[in-house]
Every structure is written in structure tokens, then in C-alpha cells.
Amino acid sequence: METNFNDKQIKILEVAEVLFSEKGFDGTSIRDISKEAKINIAMISYYFGSKERLLEDLIIYRTSDLKLQLDHLILENLEPIEKVNKLIELYINRVNCNRGIYRILHFEFTSKKRNLNHEAFSELKKGNLKSLEAIIIEGQTKGVFKKDIVIPLITPTILGTFFHFQMNKPFFENLLNLNTEALYNNYIKTILTKHIQQTIKALLVYES
CATH class of the missing domain: 1.10.10.60 (Homeodomain-like)
Structure with missing residues (x-):
């Protein structure tokens, strides 16, 4: 590759x-x-x-370096939930800053108009999933995360929320008074990201 x-x-x-x-x-x-x-x-x-x-x-080109960033995250001296929060920040910031490639990916993978070689991209996604699994397993080993987590659905939950927000951009701009691109991006970076972090935490962590 x-x-x-x-x-x-x-x-x-x-x-x-x-x-x-x-x-x-x-x-x-x-x-x-x-x-x-x-x-x-x-x-x-x-x-x-x-x-x-x-x-x-x-x-x-646009997706291969994510695995390296996730590998570094795994090694950081942080609690598992802090690693998950940083992972979410990484994913949301990455997708928001590279909307063009993800728009292309969405169209190509849903339209199936071309017989593209998806093997390399699939291998990258599997590698990213393994990094997420390592963080979740660490949290389970420490008794912080639940045992019945469906790990492959964590990433779609993160990105699905973002993409719904992005696909309905005019609606949310009007609803939330995000009348400049700077306000819109800041909302994603702060409030939307925090909302997704809280959602994922509820899926992972035992109720106190």
C-alpha cells in the first residue's frame, strides 16, 4: 500500500x-x-x-495517518475514558476539516458506480478498529467499562451523529443561530463534540 x-x-x-x-x-x-x-x-x-x-x-493519502495517531493515543498516560474522549475529538476534527474527501467517500461507497479496490481502505479501518478495541478492553480490564459493549458500533455512533448534523447544516445553522462558518465550526468543536462524548460515555461506563 x-x-x-x-x-x-x-x-x-x-x-x-x-x-x-x-x-x-x-x-x-x-x-x-x-x-x-x-x-x-x-x-x-x-x-x-x-x-x-x-x-x-x-x-x-487522506486516511492512512489516522492509525498512527491512534497508536500514539493508546500509549498516552490517560484513563480509558479520557482516551475515548480524545479519540472522539480526533475523529470529529478530522472529518470536519476534510469534508471534501468524506463527501467523495460517501458518494462512491453508496453509489457503487465503480469497481474500486476497497481492500486497502478496509484494512485501514480494521486497524483503526483494533486501536479502539485496545482502549475499550483496557477500560473493561480496569472495571470502568461495561462488558457488553458492541465495539464495532462505537465509530458509526460517533460519525453518524456528526454526519446527520452536517447533512442538515442549513437547518441547524438557522435553529442554533450559527450564521457564520466560524460559529458553525466552533459549535462542532465544542458543543457537538461534547454531546457525542457524553453519548459514548453513557454507552461505555457503568452508572454511578
């Missing part, structure tokens, strides 16, 4: 991400990417081979 991209490859990937997000995968041509990145078409073909392979590499 290629993750060590050079500067030219990164430039191509970042341009492709913007165009795929704005115009869709089908609405973006290699020529569009070449023109915007100021890199000739032959070079893009040399690095990626095809537009489909470019999309696969874009997914890896």
Missing part, C-alpha cells in the same frame, strides 16, 4: 480532491486535474495509471 507520496503526487491528489468534491468523480477529467495542478497528463498517468487508481490513492 503506497503511502509515501512525493510532492508532485501530493499536489495532484490535493487538486483531484477539490475537483472530485466540487464536480464529482464523473464530472472531473484527467485533463481538468492536469490543468489545475499545472502538471502534464502524461505525468499523472505515470504516477497513477488511471483516474480510478488516483481516487484509490487519494483515499489512502
Whole structure:
């Protein structure tokens, strides 16, 4: 799995991400990417081979470093619930700051219009799940977390709440008077994140 991209490859990937997000995968041509990145078409073909392979590499580029951050989190000298809270902050901040790639992912994985190689991305998600499992098991071993936790559903619970909020952005902007992008993002960073942390804590921790 290629993750060590050079500067030219990164430039191509970042341009492709913007165009795929704005115009869709089908609405973006290699020529569009070449023109915007100021890199000739032959070079893009040399690095990626095809537009489909470019999309696969874009997914890896934007998601592969999360496992490293989770590995570092596991080793931090924190209580299990503090690690879970930091994990939630990490996930929400990451998704909110990279809305373009997650918009692309949502469309591609739900439309199934292309036969993309999802194996590498699936392996990354399995690795991230193992990191979460390690934190949960630590909490269970310490007698802090419940024994009947369905660990694979924790991440969908975290992200599902965020994506519902994001998909209904105009409604919540009006309802909560979030009339600037700064206010909207601050609400996500503070109140929404805290709400998700409290929700996950209720699922994990024994009632006192």
C-alpha cells in the first residue's frame, strides 16, 4: 500500500480532491486535474495509471495517518475514558476539516458506480478498529467499562451523529443561530463534540 507520496503526487491528489468534491468523480477529467495542478497528463498517468487508481490513492493519502495517531493515543498516560474522549475529538476534527474527501467517500461507497479496490481502505479501518478495541478492553480490564459493549458500533455512533448534523447544516445553522462558518465550526468543536462524548460515555461506563 503506497503511502509515501512525493510532492508532485501530493499536489495532484490535493487538486483531484477539490475537483472530485466540487464536480464529482464523473464530472472531473484527467485533463481538468492536469490543468489545475499545472502538471502534464502524461505525468499523472505515470504516477497513477488511471483516474480510478488516483481516487484509490487519494483515499489512502487522506486516511492512512489516522492509525498512527491512534497508536500514539493508546500509549498516552490517560484513563480509558479520557482516551475515548480524545479519540472522539480526533475523529470529529478530522472529518470536519476534510469534508471534501468524506463527501467523495460517501458518494462512491453508496453509489457503487465503480469497481474500486476497497481492500486497502478496509484494512485501514480494521486497524483503526483494533486501536479502539485496545482502549475499550483496557477500560473493561480496569472495571470502568461495561462488558457488553458492541465495539464495532462505537465509530458509526460517533460519525453518524456528526454526519446527520452536517447533512442538515442549513437547518441547524438557522435553529442554533450559527450564521457564520466560524460559529458553525466552533459549535462542532465544542458543543457537538461534547454531546457525542457524553453519548459514548453513557454507552461505555457503568452508572454511578
